[in-house]
Amino acid sequence: MKKAPLTLGFFLLIFSYLISSAYTAEDIQLRYSMQNGFLRIVLQTETDRYVKRAKVYSTYSLVKVEFPGEFTLNAVKIDYEKFEYTKKGRNLYLNIKDLKWIKLLRLKSPPRLVIDAYLNMQLQEPKLKPEQKKEQLQQVKPSRPEEKALQGQRPQQPPGRKGHVKFKRIVIDPGHGGHNLGLYSSRYNEKTIALRVGRTVRYFFRKKGRRVYITRADDRYVSLFRRILYIKKRKPDLMISIHMTTSNNFAIYTAAEHQLHDEQKYLFRYSQQPHLKESRALARQIGEKLYEKFNINVLYRSMDVPILAYTDAPAVVIELPGAEFFEYTKQNIIDIARTIIEAVEAYEQS
Structure with missing residues (x-):
């Protein structure tokens, strides 16, 4: 006879919890904008907890955002054909066509x-008529902050390559920070792995007598x-x-x-x-050495990436395999660094 009130009380407790959870669900606002070469998605929450504890996973064309609790979603109308979203429980799925990589900010x-x-899109130069080109070139003015800061500096034309080349001064750029x-994800972040690999590459290059610089030596934000x-x-x-991809490839x-x-x-x-x-020749040399060492597929791509486009020297961006597919132990990071240096030395002797 005493069990009935206890059972009823238990169900009332569960019912009260479900009702209170519905009323305490976080309100999340979704908005987006198309920038130069990337899609910016903003998820604005009511409390810091939903930002700090959200887990983000990315693979191919899908980004999954796992929130720490229930939420309601208020989104602007999506007019961009390559982007759509789906809400399932505590998860938000973002389907993004032609996704290459993501950057995450909290x-x-x-x-x-x-x-x-x-x-994955190529930026193309506008097609102008001959008279338009002439007029444009007569009125060339720096329109970007980068160009204004460096106005009057001209890229040096490198001499033709004769015999062996030696890279004496090297800059390593670990992405993000x-x-x-x-x-x-809950297990790793790109900024830390990129920094560990970048500093290891710097260490081994310096041991060989090179003058090596690094854009960030610790966990700090450095703007493009x-x-x-x-x-x-x-x-x-x-x-x-140095960056990271979302796939099992370099x-x-x-x-x-x-x-x-x-x-x-x-x-x-x-x-x-x-x-x-x-x-491109250096990229091919690095790719061949990485494949030879790790037996992981290497993709070669060309893109208008500012860090490359504005560099007046041979330059490459190396994307490492995603941490879901590759274990970034101390030894593996050392092996990646030594393989990159081995490839650079092979290129110098070619």
Whole structure:
């Protein structure tokens, strides 16, 4: 006879919990905007907890955001054909066509999760008539902060390669840092792995007597503009940027090729163009060595990445395999670094 009240009390407790959970569900606002080469998705929450404890996973065209509790979603109308979303329980699924990688930022005041989804797209030069080109070149003015800060500096034309080449001054650029986590999950974040690999590459290069600089030596945020200025001031013979992909592949990027006309070749944003042949040959050498060492597929891609386009020296971006597919132990990081250096030395002797 005493069990009935207890059972009834238990069900009332569960019912009360479910009702209270519905009323305490977090309200999340979703908005987006299309930037130059990437899609910015902003998830604004009511409390910091939902930003700090959210888990983000990315693979191919899908980004999964796992929140720590129930939530209601208020989203703006999606007019972009390559982006759609689905809510299932505590999870939010973002389907993004042509997704290449994501950057993740956790911000305050107001609390919000910012996902920058970089897309596989080539930026093309506008097609102008001959008279329009002439007029444009006569009125060339720096329109970007990078160009204003470096106005009057002209990319140096590298001499033709004769015999062996030696990279004496090298800049290593570990991606992301500080509040810019890059790829992120509960087990790892891109900024930490990129820094560990970058510092290890620097260490082994220095042991071989090279002068090596690094855009960030610790966990701090360095803007793209400051990275570009840092590289320009160091006048390197080689620049290597370290990032991570979402797949079980290495990916090596070089700058996209442009047909330059007249004074365009002197614009800072085209600094990489004279070095493309060397950059691509070096990318191929690095890729072959990585495949030989790890038996992991290597993808070669060209893209208008500013860190490459503005560098006046041979330059590559190396994307490491996602941490879901590759174990970043101390020994594996050492092996990656030594393989990159071995590839650079092989290229120098080729």
